[in-house]
Amino acid sequence: MTTPRINPIAPRLRWDALAPNDIERIHEATLEILAETGIRFPSAKALDILARGGCLVDRATEVAKFPRKVVAEAVALAPREYVLAGRDPACDMVIDGKHCYLSNDGSGVFVLDRKTGEKRPSTKADAAESARFVDALPNISYYWGPVVTSQDVPPATKSLHDSEAVLTNTSKHYQAVTTVGEKAARALVAMAAAIVGGTDELRKRPIISFMQCAVDPLAHDGPNLEANLVAAEHGLASGFMPMPLSCGTAPATLAANLVIQNAEALSGVVLLELAHPGAPAFFAGAPSVIDLKTGGYTGGSPEDYLLAAASTQLAHFYGLPMAMGTMATGAKEPDWQAAVDDSLSTFASVMTVADMMNGAGLLNGSKILSYPHMVMESEIYGIVQKVAAGITVNDETLALDVIKKVGPNGTFLAEKHTRRHMKEIWRPTVWDRSTYDQWLRDGKKGALARATEIADDILDNYRPEPLPDDVRAELRRIVARADAEVVGG
Numbered sequence: 116m117t118t119p120r121i122n123p124i125a126p127r128l129r130w131d132a133l134a135p136n137d138i139e140r141i142h143e144a145t146l147e148i149l150a151e152t153g154i155r156f157p158s159a160k161a162l163d164i165l166a167r168g169g170c171l172v173d174r175a176t177e178v179a180k181f182p183r184k185v186v187a188e189a190v191a192l193a194p195r196e197y198v199l200a201g202r203d204p205a206c207d208m209v210i211d212g213k214h215c216y217l218s219n220d221g222s223g224v225f226v227l228d229r230k231t232g233e234k235r236p237s238t239k240a241d242a243a244e245s246a247r248f249v250d251a252l253p254n255i256s257y258y259w260g261p262v263v264t265s266q267d268v269p270p271a272t273k274s275l276h277d278s279e280a281v282l283t284n285t286s287k288h289y290q291a292v293t294t295v296g297e298k299a300a301r302a303l304v305a306m307a308a309a310i311v312g313g314t315d316e317l318r319k320r321p322i323i324s325f326m327q328c329a330v331d332p333l334a335h336d337g338p339n340l341e342a343n344l345v346a347a348e349h350g351l352a353s354g355f356m357p358m359p360l361s362c363g364t365a366p367a368t369l370a371a372n373l374v375i376q377n378a379e380a381l382s383g384v385v386l387l388e389l390a391h392p393g394a395p396a397f398f399a400g401a402p403s404v405i406d407l408k409t410g411g412y413t414g415g416s417p418e419d420y421l422l423a424a425a426s427t428q429l430a431h432f433y434g435l436p437m438a439m440g441t442m443a444t445g446a447k448e449p450d451w452q453a454a455v456d457d458s459l460s461t462f463a464s465v466m467t468v469a470d471m472m473n474g475a476g477l478l479n480g481s482k483i484l485s486y487p488h489m490v491m492e493s494e495i496y497g498i499v500q501k502v503a504a505g506i507t508v509n510d511e512t513l514a515l516d517v518i519k520k521v522g523p524n525g526t527f528l529a530e531k532h533t534r535r536h537m538k539e540i541w542r543p544t545v546w547d548r549s550t551y552d553q554w555l556r557d558g559k560k561g562a563l564a565r566a567t568e569i570a571d572d573i574l575d576n577y578r579p580e581p582l583p584d585d586v587r588a589e590l591r592r593i594v595a596r597a598d599a600e601v602v603g604g
Contacts, residue, residue: 300342332375
């Protein structure tokens with residue numbers, strides 16, 4: 116039996132963190148903020164689009180205010196379903212509000228070196244290796260980021276070096292996070308077009324998409340806006356990720372945090388639809404709370420799980436897909452804390468059907484890459500997938516005829532019904548279920564040791580489907596031209 120290239124979750128069970136009237140109140144509060152306070156758009160191009168679309172634009176403050184009618188009509192233009200394609204069609208993701216797809220985490224700056232175990236700065240070779248690793252894991256459906264950035268290349272063209280490394284080493288969909296500014300965005304589009312056979316083909320098979328961060332509270336970044344406008348121009352999906360922190364860049368209460376999150380994400384969608392009606396767009400989010408001791412990002416808390424679930428419900432209230440920050444633990448190593456963070460955040464995202472979940476592999480609040488950690492998170496994903504499937508009740512699963520046949524004190528082990536269904540039972544990859552004596556004989560290996568063995572095997576032996584030599588050469592030329600432009604001023 117062939118292992119699938121990607122393994123989305125289609126949850127049967129659902130969890131609502133917000134009641135319908137709660138959603139309505141947050142929606143109304145969001146519209147009030149958009150209309151009366153507004154969102155800052157530090158981009159003349161974005162402000163021109165918003166003004167033409169009916170928003171009230173203050174050029175001096177760069178703040179746009181959104182009438183309710185403009186918001187409603189723009190959001191209605193966004194498609195409810197679309198495909199995020201892979202270079203390999205077996206990796207295509209159907210974004211339809213019914214499936215959850217996991218990615219790796221992104222924008223890390225360190226790697227736990229597999230030989231020394233020590234933290235070191237990431238390089239372009241690490242970005243390439245991370246793409247190859249993600250390509251090997253079916254539970255990680257697409258590549259987000261890069262996982263870690265190329266810190267050994269010119270800073271001005273770092274994102275293009277990242278993208279060259281990624282696109283060369285995975286045939287899964289690539290959602291770029293570090294590509295900012297119009298020029299870099301057009302270069303990335305050219306790279307993707309070179310792979311699929313031109314910009315018209317890229318529109319048909321969008322093997323890349325874009326995500327940009329918002330600037331909390333209630334603002335965007337100019338280069339980020341212009342990069343996503345390039346994406347929308349070419350029919351590529353894009354979205355903006357607010358990351359409001361309660362007590363810092365959002366009020367202390369979770370409901371108010373959701374208003375900030377919702378207003379920023381919604382304003383980005385309105386911009387994209389006013390610029391290019393019908394462009395695929397999505398909500399994104401990683402709302403959290405401030406750590407009351409350090410003043411920093413928590414990287415995992417009970418509030419995070421509630422905010423993730425509620426934000427996803429709000430995206431779906433507008434009929435839009437959600438890309439939700441998931442598994443971003445604050446733990447410094449793959450330990451108990453990381454497992455709790457990853458499990459509960461994945462559960463919250465899956466049970467509210469977050470279409471895209473970003474993502475696995477990073478520790479210390481999305482800073483340090485650990486491959487064994489990514490393997491263990493893949494296991495957590497599988498556990499949540501099984502739970503989200505629920506229990507099917509029908510004549511076959513009730514098995515009354517089998518129960519009557521076996522009767523008291525019998526065994527079901529040899530029954531055909533057992534053979535038909537036994538493979539539906541979840542089986543671990545890294546969890547330990549051995550006897551105590553066997554565990555001792557095996558050297559007391561736990562999940563981390565087994566995950567490390569799996570990670571080492573992938574890194575040593577897995578090779579992705581290569582790009583043709585002429586396409587690889589074209590990607591290198593695009594990056595080289597960008598480097599030369601920087602040197603030439």
